[in-house]
Structure formats: structure tokens, C-alpha cells
Ligand code: SF4
């Protein structure tokens with residue numbers, strides 16, 4: 001059987017493979033080790049690192065960008081360490097997330113988290129309740145973040161602007 005990959009699909013694949021760490025995509029021989037060992041795949045049947053690698057090989061951008069697939073990865077690097085071909089699905093997922101950010105398709109929940117970091121310095125508000133729980137565990141209060149500095153860095157890198165512009 002011959003599978004034809006369109007020019008757009010090849011361009012998309014090339015873009016992913018330009019990301020440092022994702023260059024070895026085409027070495028994947030679909031052994032499935034990454035899926036077998038992935039802690040998220042054990043719990044979420046539709047999340048399959050092996051399938052992500054294959055979809056990128058075939059340039060299936062729409063299927064990869066729809067839903068929350070890319071944001072299920074916990075970034076644990078198990079696939080990175082266990083792949084016999086050093087394909088690094090974790091880095092491929094990072095590349096796909098970057099493309100989704102660049103093209104304004106950031107998952108709304110992730111967008112809200114990032115805007116929270118810019119505003120509060122944390123992904124959620126730290127109030128008295130959290131600090132009391134920390135105290136119960138023998139921990140000091142959570143450090144007060146330099147929110148101006150954090151926002152300035154996020155803006156200077158262009159990241160925050162892309163987050164705010166994302167309209168998915
Ligand atoms: S990415 Fe690596 S571990 Fe996963 S299917 Fe391909 S070759 Fe196997």
C-alpha cells in the first residue's frame with residue numbers, strides 16, 4: 001500500500017522536526033514502548049504517544065491540534081528514556097504545543113493557567129488556607145512572587161502576547 005503525504009503535511013512534519021530534541025521522529029518504527037510505559041496512556045485510552053509520533057509522520061496536523069490531546073502529556077520523560085530509537089515523543093509534544101501557541105490554538109484551560117501565572121506568580125491563588133496547610137506540614141509560607149518581574153519576562157519573550165492573542 002502506498003501512502004501519499006501532501007506538501008502541507010510534509011511542511012508541518014518538517015516544522016516539528018526542526019525543534020531541538022524532535023529531530024529523530026522518522027526513526028520511529030512503531031514498537032509501542034512509549035505507549036506501554038506512559039503513565040497517562042495507562043489512564044487515558046485516547047492518549048497514545050506512539051500514535052502521536054505516527055500522526056506527525058503523516059502530517060495529520062488537524063487531528064493533533066483538536067481537543068486536549070497535546071495537553072494531557074505530563075512531561076514525565078518516560079518515553080524519552082525508554083524509546084529504543086531515541087525518538088523523544090516528549091519533545092515532539094512540546095514542539096506541537098509551541099506550534100499550537102504560535103497559531104493561536106492554545107487550549108483555553110492552559111491559557112487561563114498561563115494568565116494566572118502572569119497575574120499571581122502561581123497557577124492558582126495562594127491564600128491563608130494554603131499557607132495554613134503548609135504550616136501543618138511544617139513548611140514556611142509560600143514565597144511572595146515578584147509578579148511584575150514574572151509578567152515582564154513573560155511579555156519580553158513574546159510568550160504572554162501569544163497566550164493573550166490565542167482565540168481557540
Ligand atoms: S517513539 Fe520510540 S518507543 Fe514510541 S513507538 Fe516509536 S520507536 Fe517505539
Ligand code: SF4
Nearest residue numbers: 038073074076077079
Ligand atoms: S512525557 Fe508525556 S508522552 Fe512521554 S511518557 Fe510522559 S506523559 Fe507520556
